[in-house]
Amino acid sequence: MQPLLELKNIGLAYHSMNGETLALSNISFSVEDGEFIAIVGPSGCGKSTLLSLISGLLSPESGSIRLRGQPIQNTSTNIGYMLQKDHLFEWRSVYSNVMLGLEIQKKITEKSMDFVNNMLKTYELEKFRKSKPSELSGGMRQRAALVRTLALEPDLLLLDEPFSALDYQTRLTVCDDISSIIKEEKKTAILVTHDLAEAISTADRVVVLSKRPGTVKKIIPIEFDIPYKTPMNTRNAPEFRDYFNIIWKELNENG
Amino acid sequence: MDDTSFTQQRYLKKRRRHKQTVSISRGLILIGFIALWEITTRLGILNSFIFSSPGRIIKTFISMVKDKSIFLHIGVTLYETLLSFALVVVIGVLAAVLLWLSKKLSEILEPYWVVLNSLPKSALAPVLIVWLGATTKTIIVAGISVAIFGTIISLHTSFQEVEPDKMKLIYTLGGNKMDVLLKVILPGTVPTIISTMKVNIGLCLVGVIIGEFLAARNGLGYLIIYGSQVFKMDWVLMSIVILCVIAMGLYKLINLLEKLYLKRI
Numbered sequence: 001m002q003p004l005l006e007l008k009n010i011g012l013a014y015h016s017m018n019g020e021t022l023a024l025s026n027i028s029f030s031v032e033d034g035e036f037i038a039i040v041g042p043s044g045c046g047k048s049t050l051l052s053l054i055s056g057l058l059s060p061e062s063g064s065i066r067l068r069g070q071p072i073q074n075t076s077t078n079i080g081y082m083l084q085k086d087h088l089f090e091w092r093s094v095y096s097n098v099m100l101g102l103e104i105q106k107k108i109t110e111k112s113m114d115f116v117n118n119m120l121k122t123y124e125l126e127k128f129r130k131s132k133p134s135e136l137s138g139g140m141r142q143r144a145a146l147v148r149t150l151a152l153e154p155d156l157l158l159l160d161e162p163f164s165a166l167d168y169q170t171r172l173t174v175c176d177d178i179s180s181i182i183k184e185e186k187k188t189a190i191l192v193t194h195d196l197a198e199a200i201s202t203a204d205r206v207v208v209l210s211k212r213p214g215t216v217k218k219i220i221p222i223e224f225d226i227p228y229k230t231p232m233n234t235r236n237a238p239e240f241r242d243y244f245n246i247i248w249k250e251l252n253e254n255g
Numbered sequence: 256m257d258d259t260s261f262t263q264q265r266y267l268k269k270r271r272r273h274k275q276t277v278s279i280s281r282g283l284i285l286i287g288f289i290a291l292w293e294i295t296t297r298l299g300i301l302n303s304f305i306f307s308s309p310g311r312i313i314k315t316f317i318s319m320v321k322d323k324s325i326f327l328h329i330g331v332t333l334y335e336t337l338l339s340f341a342l343v344v345v346i347g348v349l350a351a352v353l354l355w356l357s358k359k360l361s362e363i364l365e366p367y368w369v370v371l372n373s374l375p376k377s378a379l380a381p382v383l384i385v386w387l388g389a390t391t392k393t394i395i396v397a398g399i400s401v402a403i404f405g406t407i408i409s410l411h412t413s414f415q416e417v418e419p420d421k422m423k424l425i426y427t428l429g430g431n432k433m434d435v436l437l438k439v440i441l442p443g444t445v446p447t448i449i450s451t452m453k454v455n456i457g458l459c460l461v462g463v464i465i466g467e468f469l470a471a472r473n474g475l476g477y478l479i480i481y482g483s484q485v486f487k488m489d490w491v492l493m494s495i496v497i498l499c500v501i502a503m504g505l506y507k508l509i510n511l512l513e514k515l516y517l518k519r520i
Contacts, residue, residue, distance in 0.1 A: 057426055081427035083420055091442045100438065101428035152428065 002069050003030040004156060004188050005054065009063035012049060022213035023049050027063070029207055029216060031156075031188060036179070038191045038199035040247065041209030047192040050214070051158045054190070055079050067156070080154030080187075082162045086145035088133035094144055095120070095129035101152045112151065119147045123181065138166045139174045146178055150185060157182060157189040163198065175202065176231045196251075200243045201231035208250045218250050307492040315489040329497060331474040332463060335391065336505070339398030340459040344452060346399070347406035354407070355414045355440065356432070372404035377465050384470050394466030394474075401462035402455040413447040414440050449513045456505045464498070475501075 010027040013020045023046040031037050041047050052058040054065060056072045056079070065072050067079075088097045098116055102108045120126045123143050128136060136144065142162060149157065162178065163171045179202045182189050193199050199206050200222055208217045224237050234240055259267075289309045295301045296308035303311060319325035354361035380397050387393040417440055425435045467476025475494040482490030 055427060057423070079427075083424060083427070085420060087418075087421050087424045089421075089439070089442070091445070104425065104428050104430040104434050104438070148428075 004033045004035075004068060005031040005190075006066045006069075007054070007063070008066075010050075010053060010060045010065065011062040012046070012053065012058070012060050024053075024060075025213040025215050027209075027214065027216055029219060031190065034186055034188055036182065036189050036191070036202060036204045037207060038193060038203035038205075039207045039209060040193060040196060040199045040251070041214060042211050042251065043194060045209045045212050046214035047194075047209060048160050050209075051081070051160050051190065051192055054156075055081050055158055078152055078154040078156075080149040080152060080157045082145060082149050082157065082159045084161045085165050086133075086141045088136075088141055088144060088148075090133055092133075093130050094125060094133060094136065097133060098125075098129075098144055098148045098151060101148055105152065107152070115153070116147065116151050119150060123147060138170045139177065142166065142174050143177065143181075146181060150181075150187075155188065157187050159189060159191040161193055162191075164193070164195075172232070179231055196244055196247050197235065197240075198231075200240060200247070201234040206243075206247060208247060217253075220246060220250075304486075305488055307488045311489045312493045312496060315493050319493075327473055328475050328478050328494075329501070331471075332460075332467065332476065332498075333501065335394050335398060335463045335466070335474065336456070336460050336501075339395045339463060340402075340452075340456050342395070342399050343402045343406055343455050343459060344448075347403060347410055347451070347455075348448065350407045351410035351414055352436065352441075354411045355436070361411065368404055368408055372408055376401045376462060380465050380469050383466075389470040393470045394463055397466030397470075398459040398462035401465070402458040405458070406451050406455055409451050410444070410448065413444045417443055445516060449509065449516065452512075453506065453509045456509055457502060460498070460502055460505065 007030065008028050010024055011022070012024045013022045027050065029037075039047050039050065049058065053060050054072075088094070089100075092100070096103075098120065099108065099113075102112050102116070117126075120129060123146075125140060125144055125147065128140065128144075133141060133144070145162075159178075163175050166174055175198055191199065191202060203222055206220045206222060208220065209215065210217045220243070222243055224234050224239055226233055226237050292301075292306075293309045296303035296306055316325065354364070376397070379400055380393075383393045383396055383400075387396060421439050421443070422435045425439055430438070463474075464476040464479075467474040468480045471477040475498055478494045479491050482488065482494070
């Protein structure tokens with residue numbers, strides 16, 4: 001079967017008056033349907049840029065990105081993107097924030113409204129639909145942001161360090177929360193993070209990028225021999241530490 | 256039910272006393288000033304022909320209320336101020352949006368804004384009279400000219416200060432530049448728009464009075480300039496007092512608008 005996403009020899013440089021900086025070079029990997037991929041790498045290695053490329057916000061200078069075999073410009077595949085901060089708009093209610101994507105794409109129908117209402121109920125935001133975002137806790141805000149993304153029913157979810165703005169305790173719960181929501185909804189996801197523990201505990205495969213210019217150093221499949229695979233459980237599994245050490249070594253080899 | 260602690264009560268009492276002191280002092284300054292003015296002119300320390308007096312101002316005001324001329328002057332000035340203010344808001348927002356839409360255009364025009372903004376607008380008034388004649392049009396343009404350039408600059412700056420990630424969000428949800436403008440830039444900068452309005456309403460009043468000095472047959476500006484020419488200082492000082500009240504009232508109006516907006520969201 002054709003992979004959902006396929007990157008081949010992607011390269012991109014930043015241009016400024018002081019010259020050009022190669023950000024990504026020769027990146028190739030593919031993502032199958034239903035997979036959860038984590039991308040880790042030192043800061044400044046172009047992790048976030050990679051997501052912007054996959055989402056089509058940027059175009060690569062070399063190489064090709066294909067979604068279900070189609071170039072991203074003319075594909076019907078929906079991509080959802082979650083940014084570092086939730087960016088819920090304070091001048092809108094939680095409900096109207098969640099509806100923002102549907103509103104922009106003019107897809108507000110009875111069916112899509114039902115879909116959103118169900119998600120709000122499932123993820124315990126029902127009570128707060130008329131509240132202002134500032135009345136929500138950090139975890140609830142991130143859940144609302146996820147509902148906003150899922151409302152467009154994306155086939156592929158891109159997560160750009162979506163937990164990094166939260167404090168440590170909330171971060172663990174929300175990470176647990178969000179990754180189980182993604183598994184429940186059977187979404188394919190790519191998570192960019194600099195937190196190795198987060199990557200190992202959520203992903204099926206971890207892509208390790210090198211220092212700038214970012215290249216794929218290694219792709220490590222993660223397998224746990226435990227019955228209920230949630231991020232919290234995997235953190236306690238014996239294999240966890242081995243994976244941590246492998247990835248840590250990869251990251252630190254030649255810088 | 257008494258669940259406030261002693262220290263909390265003491266704190267509240269202190270706050271209340273502080274507030275009372277402020278408002279009583281404010282009142283006393285006003286009353287003291289008026290009393291001093293009245294007494295010194297009555298005792299002949301100040302010449303009431305030149306300095307007028309609260310009593311004479313009230314008398315003049317009552318007689319002008321009786322012949323209804325005062326309503327004309329106040330009405331004209333208010334109308335001109337509000338009209339130029341409304342035009343400043345509309346033109347200012349439209350121009351700032353245009354500059355935001357085209358980065359190139361805003362860069363090209365930047366030095367011109369800077370010059371026009373720092374130019375003393377009263378220098379323009381005589382030119383406007385020659386071009387547009389001694390009409391209401393001149394006065395309204397004068398009112399606009401004082402406020403417009405600062406408005407465009409500060410709105411454009413606040414548009415540019417919107418977080419890039421908020422705009423990125425709109426693009427990731429499949430929106431275009433128009434969606435960014437309508438869903439992020441404009442709603443996100445309403446507080447800035449209101450605060451520039453607060454400054455502008457006063458500036459428009461300044462511009463309108465400058466215009467009326469030179470090109471009017473009615474209005475408080477006209478009354479001031481005419482009164483000083485024929486040495487009716489009662490008219491001049493009464494008009495200034497009325498302008499104080501109008502300036503205060505217009506500012507409160509915008510404040511009210513701000514409160515309504517904050518309540519709505």
